[in-house]
Each structure stands twice: as C-alpha cells, then as structure tokens.
Amino acid sequence: MSRIPEAFANGPAFIPYLAVGDPDYESSLAYVEALERGGADIIELGLPFSEPVAEGPTIQNAVVRALEGGMTPTRFFEFVEELDVDVPLVCMTYYNLIYRYGDEDANRPRAFVERAAEVGLDGFVVPDLPAEEADPLREACDEFDLDLVFIVAPTTEGERLERIMEQVSGYVYVQARLGVTGARSDVSAQTDESLARLDDWDVPKAVGFGIKTGDHAERIVAGGADGIIVGSALVDIVAEGHENGDSAEAVADRLETKARELSEGASRGFAQRPPHPERT
Amino acid sequence: MSTSDGKFGRYGGQYVPEALMPAIEELEEAYERYVLENGDGFMDEFRQRLRDFGGRPTPTQYAERLSERYGRDVYMKREDLVHGGAHKLNNALGQVLLAKYMGKERIIAETGAGQHGTATAMACAHLDFDCEVYMGERDINRQRSNVFRMKINGAEVTPVTVGRGTLKEAISETMRDWATNVEDTHYVIGSVVGPHPFPAMVRDFQSVISEEAREQMRERAGTLPDSVLACAGGGSNTMGAFAEFVDDEDVGLYAVEAGGSSLAVDEENGVAPNSASLSTGGEGVLHGARTKLLQDRDGQIMESHSVSSGLDYAGVGPELAYLVDGGRVTPVTVDDDAALEAFHRLSRMEGVIPALETAHAFAYLEENHEDLGETVLVNVSGRGDKDLESVIEETEKRGIENAPDMSMFSGGLR
Ligand SMILES: Cc1ncc(COP(=O)(O)O)c(C=O)c1O
Numbered sequence: 162m163s164r165i166p167e168a169f170a171n172g173p174a175f176i177p178y179l180a181v182g183d184p185d186y187e188s189s190l191a192y193v194e195a196l197e198r199g200g201a202d203i204i205e206l207g208l209p210f211s212e213p214v215a216e217g218p219t220i221q222n223a224v225v226r227a228l229e230g231g232m233t234p235t236r237f238f239e240f241v242e243e244l245d246v247d248v249p250l251v252c253m254t255y256y257n258l259i260y261r262y263g264d265e266d267a268n269r270p271r272a273f274v275e276r277a278a279e280v281g282l283d284g285f286v287v288p289d290l291p292a293e294e295a296d297p298l299r300e301a302c303d304e305f306d307l308d309l310v311f312i313v314a315p316t317t318e319g320e321r322l323e324r325i326m327e328q329v330s331g332y333v334y335v336q337a338r339l340g341v342t343g344a345r346s347d348v349s350a351q352t353d354e355s356l357a358r359l360d361d362w363d364v365p366k367a368v369g370f371g372i373k374t375g376d377h378a379e380r381i382v383a384g385g386a387d388g389i390i391v392g393s394a395l396v397d398i399v400a401e402g403h404e405n406g407d408s409a410e411a412v413a414d415r416l417e418t419k420a421r422e423l424s425e426g427a428s429r430g431f432a433q434r435p436p437h438p439e440r441t
Numbered sequence: 442m443s444t445s446d447g448k449f450g451r452y453g454g455q456y457v458p459e460a461l462m463p464a465i466e467e468l469e470e471a472y473e474r475y476v477l478e479n480g481d482g483f484m485d486e487f488r489q490r491l492r493d494f495g496g497r498p499t500p501t502q503y504a505e506r507l508s509e510r511y512g513r514d515v516y517m518k519r520e521d522l523v524h525g526g527a528h529k530l531n532n533a534l535g536q537v538l539l540a541k542y543m544g545k546e547r548i549i550a551e552t553g554a555g556q557h558g559t560a561t562a563m564a565c566a567h568l569d570f571d572c573e574v575y576m577g578e579r580d581i582n583r584q585r586s587n588v589f590r591m592k593i594n595g596a597e598v599t600p601v602t603v604g605r606g607t608l609k610e611a612i613s614e615t616m617r618d619w620a621t622n623v624e625d626t627h628y629v630i631g632s633v634v635g636p637h638p639f640p641a642m643v644r645d646f647q648s649v650i651s652e653e654a655r656e657q658m659r660e661r662a663g664t665l666p667d668s669v670l671a672c673a674g675g676g677s678n679t680m681g682a683f684a685e686f687v688d689d690e691d692v693g694l695y696a697v698e699a700g701g702s703s704l705a706v707d708e709e710n711g712v713a714p715n716s717a718s719l720s721t722g723g724e725g726v727l728h729g730a731r732t733k734l735l736q737d738r739d740g741q742i743m744e745s746h747s748v749s750s751g752l753d754y755a756g757v758g759p760e761l762a763y764l765v766d767g768g769r770v771t772p773v774t775v776d777d778d779a780a781l782e783a784f785h786r787l788s789r790m791e792g793v794i795p796a797l798e799t800a801h802a803f804a805y806l807e808e809n810h811e812d813l814g815e816t817v818l819v820n821v822s823g824r825g826d827k828d829l830e831s832v833i834e835e836t837e838k839r840g841i842e843n844a845p846d847m848s849m850f851s852g853g854l855r
Contacts (some may be wrong), residue, residue: 211711211741212609212727214616215458221603233739256456257726261740289456289726314460316623321462339460340621 163283163308164249165331168202169365173431174332174388175378175424176367177395178205178253180223181240182232184399188409189227190244192399195413197246199420203332204246205286205390208237208254215288217343219393222400234262234273241280249283251310251331256290259298274301284308284331292324299328312336313359315351322358329364332388337370337381344393345371348380356385375426382430389427395419447637450766452759455636457616457729464623465636471543472638476535476645483542487535491649494567495524495534501657501818506790511810514662516818517793518654520678525560527796527823528650528678533560533629535646537568540627547622550629551575551615553608553674554751554798555587556823557631562596564629572596575614577606580750587827605744608674608754612728632675633758636729640758647681654818655685667814668693671822672801673719673772674751676758678822687769693814696761697805699747700774708737716745718757719765719772732759748777748835749797749828779804781841784825784832789843796823797832 168174177196182189196204209224209232216224241250256270263272277285284307290298292311302309308331315338317325325333335356338349352368359366368381369390378389398419402412447453447469455465475483491497499522504515520528537548548570552558558574565572574591578600581588591598604610612630619628633640633647651669658665671682673696686692701715713735715721722733727742735743735755747753764770775783780797783804788794795803799822806819825832836844 211604212613214613214728215620217617225603228741233741235739255726257734257736257740257742260726261723261736261738288458289729291455291457291459291462293462294454294456312459314458314462316460316463318463321466325459336460339623341617 163306163331165203165283165308168249169332169387173382173386173427174202174365174367175200175420175427176203176205176388176390177201177420177423178207178390178392179395179399180207180209180220180227181237182209182227182230183223183396184226184403185230186232186236186240188412190240191409191413192416193244194246195417196420197248199417200424201248201420202388203249203251205251205253205392206241208234208252208258210255210258213255215341217341217393219344219396219400220342223396226403234258238276238280241282250281251284251286252277252282253286256287259287270298271301271304274298274305274307278305278307282307284310286310286312286334288312292328295328310334313355315339315355318358326362332365332367333359333362334390335359335366335368335386337368337372340370342370342393344373344397348372348377352381353384375422378423378426379430382427383433385434389423391423449760449763451724452731452762453637453640454731455729456726456731457636458620460620461623464619467543469638471539472642475539475542476642481542483539487538490534490538491531495530496522497649498653499523501654501661503661504791510790511806513810513814514816515806516658516662516666516816518650518682518818518820520650521793521795521799521821521824525556525563526826527556527560528647528681529557529560529631529823530563531649531681532631532643532646532677533557533564536627536629537561537564537570540570541568543627545627546571546625548572548629549575549615549618549626550631551608551611552631553577553580553611553753554749554796555580555584555591555827556751556796558596558598559587559590559594561629562591562594565596566594573599573618575599575601575611575618577601577608577611579606580608580611583750583831584827585830607750609742609745616728632677633680633760634675634728634730634732634756640730640760643677644680644684644760647677648684650678650681650820651683651685654682658818662816664816665689665692666816666818667691668695669818669820670695670697670802670805671820672697672752672798673757673761674716674754674798675756676761678820680758680760682820683770687764694770695805696765696770696772697802698772698774699749699752699801700776701746702777704774706743711737711741711743712746713743713755714746715774716747716752716754717774718755719761720774722757727756730759732756733762748780748831749801751796751798752801773805775801775804778839778841779808781832781836781839782843783807785841785844788825793821794825795821796825797828798822
C-alpha cells in the first residue's frame with residue numbers, strides 16, 4: 162500500500178534522490194538515513210542501470226561507482242529491507258532491470274513489482290518508459306497498490322499530457338528544463354510554464370532537474386510546486402566525499418545539512434504561497 | 442513491410458525519456474508523410490541525390506576467383522563504391538534530407554567505425570547543416586582516418602570516455618544531447634536500431650541495396666540468389682540487403698555477427714567477448730527499443746567486443762530480432778581471426794579491400810559455402826581503407842597466416 166499521498170498531506174514534499182550503493186552498500190545506507198534526518202518526505206532510491214540515458218555526468222558517475230561496488234537488483238531489495246527510515250520510498254530505475262527481474266519463467270514485469278511491494282517500496286519512476294509502453298507495469302502496480310510516477314517534460318503538450326494524466330499516480334515529476342539530470346546555478350522559467358499546464362491535475366506536482374539550493378527550492382514551491390526533487394546536488398556531496406576519502410559519517414552529516422537546507426527552503430516557499438481557495 | 446504501431450512482433454517500440462517523445466512523434470509523422478507517401482517529392486529528391494551525390498546504383502559484381510574457389514557463383518553487391526565508402530551514406534543522406542524537410546537546424550549523430558559519422562558529416566556539408574558526432578574514445582583511436590574525414594567535412598567530433606568508449610556509450614551520449622536540444626536538433630541514428638520510427642525508416646533508406654541487387658541478379662544471373670550474406674552490427678546493411686528478399690522464401694538470409702574471440706560470456710565482469718546479440722542475446726530494452734541484447738542475468742548491458750568497431754555493439758535492430766525468431770533470417774557468427782583472414786583473402790583474390798565488418802560475411806562464406814546453394818550474394822557493406830591501421834596491427838599480433846609481410850610498417854604507419 163503506497164504511503165506517498167500522506168507525504169504531501171502537510172505542506173510541500175522534499176524528495177531527495179541517491180543512487181543506491183554509491184560508493185558502497187554500507188555508506189549508502191548511512192547516506193539515505195541521513196536524508197531522512199535532514200527532512201526528506203519521500204526518498205527516491207536509484208537502482209543503477211548500466212546505460213542511464215536520462216542522466217547527466219554526476220549521476221552517471223554515481224551509477225558507475227555503485228555498479229563497481231557490486232550493486233544489483235537483488236542487493237537493492239536487500240538494501241531497502243535493511244534501511245531504517247519511515248518515509249515513503251520510490252524506486253528510480255530503467256525499464257530493462259524491471260523487465261528482466263526474476264528467473265527464466267518469471268511473470269515480467271510483475272515479479273519485480275511483487276518483490277518491491279514485499280520490501281516496502283511505494284512506487285516507481287522509470288525514465289525510459291513513456292506512458293505508451295507502460296500498461297504492463299501499470300497493471301502490476303495496480304495489483305500491488307504501488308504508485309507509478311511519470312515525468313512531464315517542457316516539451317510535453319496536448320494529447321501526450323492526457324495520456325500521462327491517465328497513467329500517473331503518486332505524484333507527477335515535472336521536469337524543470339530540457340536535458341539530462343544535473344545541478345544548475347539557476348532554475349528555469351520553463352518550470353512555471355510546466356506547472357501552469359498541469360494546474361488542473363489532481364496529483365501532487367513535484368519539480369526536479371537542476372535544483373541545487375534552498376533558495377531554488379523556495380522559489381519553486383512559492384511558484385506552486387507541491388514538492389521538489391533533488392538528485393545531483395546531493396550526489397555531488399557523495400562524489401566529493403568519495404574523492405577526498407572522507408569518512409561515511411562526515412559525508413552523511415553534510416548530506417543531512419544539505420537536505421535540511423533544501424527542505425527548509427521548500428517550507429519557506431510554501432509559507433509565501435497565496436491561499437488557494439479552490440484547493441483545500 | 443512497414444510497421445504501423447512501431448512494433449515487429451514483440452520487438453521495437455519507443456522506450457525513451459519523455460522529453461524526446463514529442464520529437465519522436467514529429468519524426469513519425471515526417472516519416473509517414475515524406476518517406477512513405479513521397480510528400481513534397483521527398484523520395485524523388487532523395488533518389489536523385491543518391492544518384493548524383495552518392496554514386497548509385499552500385500554494381501552487383503561477379504566474383505570470378507571466389508566463384509572458382511567455392512565451386513559456385515558468388516556475387517558481390519558493391520556498397521563500398523557508394524560515396525564515402527560504405528552503405529551508411531544511404532541512410533545518412535536520407536535522414537539529413539528529412540531533417541531539412543522538417544525544418545531542423547542542427548544534426549547530431551553517433552558513430553562506431555566512423556563510417557556513419559563520415560557519411561553524416563558528408564551529407565551535412567552537402568545539405569548545409571551543422572553537425573556534431575559523438576564517438577567513443579576507443580573507436581577514435583581505432584578509426585583515425587574517419588575522424589579526419591569528419592573534421593575535414595566540417596563536423597565536430599566529440600569523444601565519449603565513459604564505459605569502454607565504443608558505440609553503446611556513444612549512442613547513450615547522443616540521446617542525452619538530443620534530450621537537451623530536441624527542439625531544433627535531429628538525431629541521425631546510424632543503424633536500424635533505436636525507437637520507432639528509426640528501425641523502419643533506416644531500413645527503408647537502406648533497402649535500395651536489395652532493390653538494386655534483386656534487379657541486377659535477375660539481369661546478370663537470370664535468377665535470384667540462393668542465399669544473401671550480410672554482416673550485422675546494428676543491422677542496417679543487413680536489413681538493406683535483405684528487405685526486398687524477405688518475401689522470396691527460397692532465398693536464404695544470413696546475418697553474420699561478430700563472434701569476437703569467443704561466444705562465451707564473462708557474467709562476473711559483465712563482458713561478452715563478442716557482439717553476437719542475435720545469436721546469443723536475450724530479450725530486453727535498450728536505446729529506445731525492445732530487442733535482443735547482450736546482457737547479464739540482472740539485465741545490465743554487457744560490454745561487447747569485436748575486432749571491427751562497426752560491429753562492436755550489444756544490441757541489434759528489432760526487426761532482425763523478429764525475423765530471426767520467425768526463422769526467416771539465420772544468425773551466424775565468425776570470429777576475429779577468421780574475419781582478418783577473409784579481409785586478406787578478398788583483397789588478394791578480388792582486388793576489393795573490404796571493411797573489417799564486411800570481412801565477417803566473407804569469412805562465413807569461406808567456412809560454409811557448401812551449405813549456401815549455387816548462387817550466393819554477399820553484401821560488401823564498405824571498403825576497408827578506414828581499417829588499414831588496425832588490420833596491420835591485429836594481423837601481426839595474431840599471426841594471421843595468409844597476410845602479406847607488413848613488418849616494415851610495424852608501429853610506423855602513424
Ligand atoms: C562498412 C560497415 N559495415 C557494417 C557496419 C555495421 O553496421 P550495420 O550492421 O548497421 O550495417 C558498419 C558500421 O559502422 C560499417 O561501417
């Protein structure tokens with residue numbers, strides 16, 4: 162049963178992302194737990210795939226580190242089971258890993274979803290699975306009561322919006338600008354346009370791609386987002402710690418601090434929002 | 442022959458990031474309007490440019506000494522004589538022209554052997570487009586002459602350093618560029634791979650090969666071939682050579698894959714010492730399509746290997762996967778050493794220096810001619826000029842027996 166709706170019930174959701182197993186299993190556990198201490202409302206757990214076509218260099222490198230550290234779908238599920246956090250968890254991965262999971266005659270992609278439900282995951286984001294190809298995964302998610310999050314890009318318009326609206330649940334991932342993932346020093350004006358296009362959707366709208374600071378978070382939530390998704394800015398902290406040979410505790414502390422900055426930024430933005438009479 | 446829903450049986454589809462979907466839908470419309478329906482005379486202009494700029498039609502040549510050697514009639518479809526030296530121009534010219542009809546401003550492409558990059562760079566110079574080509578670092582080192590040619594034709598060549606630095610990584614990188622610049626940029630994909638409509642569209646552009654060959658075989662030999670052989674990397678020269686023969690059930694179609702050094706895989710390290718995805722791969726989703734892939738038990742894509750960079754790819758076109766499952770196309774493999782031997786044999790016996798990719802098809806002919814019938818057509822997908830440096834190096838390293846003495850060049854060709 163997905164816990165995602167609750168996470169949006171009391172104000173904006175801060176949704177951090179980390180690649181699971183980056184740079185190794187144990188540190189990664191500590192890093193994800195630090196995000197919760199820093200105020201995460203939902204956590205996106207990246208299951209590393211060898212060809213992450215939607216990611217920029219920061220997350221690509223994280224994926225390489227995690228794969229070299231021995232991360233696999235099986236280990237990923239163990240990781241989720243072992244994780245000591247209370248917030249909803251979303252698995253972010255590419256379709257081939259979902260599709261291939263299980264033995265020879267496994268029912269695909271149901272086997273992956275079944276296992277995900279068993280370990281307590283709440284939903285999925287699959288960046289290379291557009292709404293058109295998503296029926297089999299959607300059905301499995303419905304069967305196990307998990308959410309399937311879709312991305313709406315700045316280029317998504319017209320009929321495509323409708324198609325996604327029919328498929329999406331949990332929240333909609335609003336891609337703030339064109340391109341691949343990666344922290345940016347400014348937040349795109351495309352965000353406002355995208356949010357406006359989704360104004361009448363009844364799922365929460367979480368904005369991601371390029372958010373780096375508490376100020377970005379503040380501006381985006383003040384502009385109407387129900388949540389913010391932050392990946393590369395956090396992965397950068399992991400990468401830097403790894404390169405400098407810092408201890409996992411030190412890196413976890415920095416992640417917690419950064420998470421707090423972002424989540425407080427989101428709350429400040431929420432406080433600035435004009436009351437919305439038609440939205441209760 | 443075409444596909445209305447973008448699927449070939451269970452294969453194909455459109456598995457790409459959402460940001461690209463509108464561009465893919467736009468391309469689908471353009472494909473239907475211009476390619477399938479000859480809107481605004483697109484296909485007429487394409488055919489005319491293929492003739493005048495591309496040098497088509499290419500001959501189907503009777504290979505006298507090979508025929509004698511094997512005791513059967515061997516014909517060669519000479520795609521090495523297309524402008525730029527490979528079949529790749531058929532597709533590159535088609536797509537760049539399509540981009541022009543679509544009003545795009547910028548072209549990006551990926552390349553393995555550099556032939557597709559070269560063809561795209563030439564088509565871009567010809568049709569006045571900016572062009573950026575992504576190429577794995579390892580392939581840049583293997584294929585320097587093509588890197589020079591791309592630059593001379595005005596293209597920017599961007600090295601890709603992640604992973605093993607081959608075609609797979611270059612494709613991923615080009616998709617990232619496309620996702621960033623999708624509004625004014627067209628991605629000229631280099632083979633019958635990727636999301637719909639690419640596999641069908643690239644096949645259509647390449648099917649001029651079998652269209653001509655079929656006609657020429659009728660004229661020259663008075664008969665259709667008993668078998669057609671073509672090497673398969675992504676499978677564009679393969680599909681091009683097969684397309685018009687698919688309905689001729691008596692014509693055997695052989696997709697010759699790179700067996701590399703071995704067909705075994707190293708699951709532990711995620712490495713396949715071959716590129717034989719049709720022969721040994723499993724079903725999965727990569728670079729926009731469901732197809733046969735070299736992957737480990739978990740679905741992680743393996744690093745492929747081949748002495749020829751144009752075959753060095755972990756995936757293959759979805760239509761080929763479909764034709765293989767249905768038994769219409771027979772996938773076979775040839776190892777690196779046999780390909781090198783065939784390279785020297787063809788050069789020596791027929792005066793045709795083939796691309797290392799192409800040499801795989803001739804190696805299969807050498808080993809299996811007895812099973813191929815009275816009349817065999819081999820698609821010479823490209824010429825081997827681009828491969829001379831690696832051939833000299835690999836020939837020496839492996840002690841290939843039928844090679845000329847090249848010691849005077851050792852380490853000195855650069
Ligand atoms: C001469 C030649 N033949 C064959 C290939 C393999 O590609 P495909 O299988 O798409 O024809 C290449 C690729 O670069 C090539 O350059």
